[in-house]
Amino acid sequence: MSIFRIERGHDGPARIGRLTLDELETSTPSLAGPPQEESHWLTYSVYERSSSSDSAASMIALPTIFASHDETDTLTHKSSLVLLPSIPGSSSLGQEMAELLLSWQLGFLRERPKSVPPQHCVVRIPVGIDTVLLKEYLSQFSELGVRSASFLLNSELGSDDFSSVKLRSAIPRNWLAIALGRIDPHLLPLLIYLGFDVIDIGRAFSAAAKNVRLWQVTNEKVLEVDHQRFCSCRHCISIDDFGETARDNRLETLTGHNIDMYRQVMSESISKMHDGQLRWLVESRTHASPSMTSLLRRIDREIYEFLEEFTPTIGQGVLPLIGPESYHSPIVRRFRERLVERYAPPPHKRIVLLLPCSARKPYSDSKSHRRFSRAIENGIGRSESSIAETIITSPLGIIPRELERVYPIAQYDIPVSGDWDTEETSIAVDALVKHLAKFSDEAVVLAHVSGGYQTIVNEAESRIKQSIIYTSSGHSTGSRSSLESLTEVLQDLKSKLEIRATEQKRLQDTLRSTADFQFGKGTGSLLIPDSAHLKGKLYHMVTCQVEEVQTCSFIGSSGALSLTMDGGERIAPLDRYVVRFEGAEIKGGSIFAVGVNEADPVIRPGDEVVVVGKDNTVMAVGKSEMSGPEMCEFEKGRAVSIRHKRK
Amino acid sequence: MEDTLERIQSVIISASTKARGSSIAFRRQRNPTRPAASWITTSRIGNSTGKALSVVFSTIGCSHARGESGGCTMCSYLLDGTSVPPSAAELVEQFAAAMSKLDDEEAPLSVKLYTSGSFLDSEEFPSEAMKSVLETIAQDPRITQVVVESRPDYVTESNVSLLRSILGYRHIEIGIGLESMNERVRMLCVNKGFSSDDFEQALLTAKQQNIGVRAYVLIKPPFMTERDAILDSVLTVRQSAALWASTVSVNPVNIQRHTLVEQLWTDGLYRPPWLWTVVEVLKRGHSEIPQETNLVCDPVAAGKARGAHNCGRCDQAVIRAIRDFSLDQDPKSLEGLDCECKTDWEHVLAHEDVSLYVHSDRHEGR
């Protein structure tokens, strides 16, 4: 029996899994290669074409459609994955051919249900096949019991590689995904990030045979270079000059080195996945070549929904956003989109104050923002709730002060040089225009910005209805004169707009905006109604009680709300972030995917969710461990970690 | 499943037709009185060696390629043909021009009559011309061997008895592009358009007149892995020898213009066979066929990017060994060859089968 189980998501589509093939158990992501004396990978060979010692391989490829071969009756006793027959070199023959290759594999399985058990079989996905067509076929394979697919890559980083990656995103979420072909080490982080579970290292051997030493990002033709690189690995260390090394020794050394390079990059990727920083590793690898960069950009653009679904909404530690590769990363793009969609400014805001971001996060802990806040207090005193503080930053766009603790705002780290490139400028301009459109035309916009930030406001100006006052006229925003001018302008406005001292709304604004951001527009006023009693220190912990019953609490360190049962009941009628549980009773601290057939597709790993039972009542609240669609599709795995449940 | 195969076949046929495209319209109009090519080589004639004159007649080309069926996936012989069909008299003139090259040669001689299609197809090569050419040969006692080429459809009783009656005692061989004994490979990968039965029938017909058949075996049609290619060719060599083919000639695919194979090659989806593959086919083939069957190979464009090739360093030595073996039929000629690229080839054999990734020159460099 072959079983593939996903044990732990998520850092993007990347996942840790476990593949069980009768006696053999391997954790994934795993490498795959030809059998060797001590192979640290899944081994593969070809049915009845390899030496007998290879027949224990964990993946057996059946000969191609055209090959002369005998019937495959003997496969029953094998505990290997079986790669179904297809043909090489057909990708330029169009959709019809691609479809025929799938239909051949389907027919092959249907004719031999006994000798080739479908659970063991791997569909070879034809390069370039249309996604919709593929999905139609996959459901038929699924019905037969197939749970694995293989994809072909050539490391050219062109349209073929993109096609395979895109098709990978189209297979059922719980299938095993195998990448075959020529795969250079620098592709590994990307493939793992995209959720490939098994990766072919055949390239290690063919490169060695061509006297090519593989490195993390580049390849070295050891007999052709003027300067051979130093390598301290256990294989290379005894070699001074490959040119003077006997052929067998050279081959063995290069093979060993190349294999270890794959192992090294693989383990680095897995370690980064555990830290939630795999995306960062992928982005940093794109600097290997322009084509890597454009491949990632294309992936971000065209399979964003796939990447985003598996990208958690919570995280720990610093989130490095290192350059243009980060502008459209799922975390960043999702934040920008959600802000537009879910944030509504509190009605009592009459002044919008645009501020630059700070290198230190959260912003309000930074020196510059502490200065701003003193200047604001000096200017407007107890009426500061009428000001919508809005921070401009790259590549997230703009951040309302109320959301400064939300993930990833309190965590991201960017190179702060003050120079904005055209793309980040246009991202920020766009975000600013959309944000200001949510305020009334009478609101006054104060731009306390300089340098690149000022360019953004200037560029946005023609698309903004409100009038803009610049308060730092040419000076740095933190300078005494700028801060004084901010204070003066606020004093002026206070009297002109007849802003009276109002009650402190900071806690309410923050909690409501957070609720809206987390659960969608309108949830803020349900969880934190006007009658709510808010207690605690903002940015530490704030609890919200309505008639002595707690609905939720705001945790400053995560910038998120956690629900109580009462809170869950308040938002359940909106049917958002709801997981429908089939069981009668929740045992223990989790519910598992097997008990879920319906869940809000918007749910992401890390989200706060409401568990609703068959009788339509709230059974529990908790934190999701997978995406909504995964909960529905998976037969295994923890779906929700319960925080509170009905007694 | 059969239905799927048929549809795969029709996709390949239309791809092949498309690759040929309008190229046929640009065929040159050749001088109808000169052969497209003619040359003299040293060749195996019976059990000894002698000179062989090969004549490629300029004709309108192969009926299979001319017609709806799209032609074979690797063949652009049609392009070597001429757009205006030469008359019988002109064909005879072509032959006379070529024959003059044999003036100073001594027996035993062999004459190989090639067209860009079938010598026995009367539409391509009118019967009067055929008779006249054969009669000219019959008058030359130095010529002891005659080879013609034809698709099996034209290996009819009347044609073979004509050959026999005019050429008399001479050793006659008809070359037939069998390519592969595997029906799927021949029909789909090559788009050959005839069945194994057609081939066997032609073989029997020829045998009645004691005419031998020279089976052409294709090494590495498209859509096969390098190891598929070896296994298929070895099997075909063995089976065609068992069917009484007098000579088996293995032909590694070379990239000809305006063919499906060329298009695949350009896209990095096809690589001509390694010379190691050719050596392997010859070695294994030789050990599996009877002594009296000749196994020969004259690889076209060998050592070049468009022909069977290795790494570039060892190609010439390997080609020489292949040629030597073809002349002396001694497997020792194929021994002792080695090069670093052999390791790469061995890896390709194993890896292509598993991954179906084409280790083409475009991807892998050369």
Ligand code: SF4
């Ligand atoms: S290989 Fe022979 S049969 Fe095929 S198209 Fe060429 S000439 Fe015609």
Ligand SMILES: [Zn+2]
């Ligand atoms: Zn090393």
Ligand SMILES: [Zn+2]
């Ligand atoms: Zn070589």
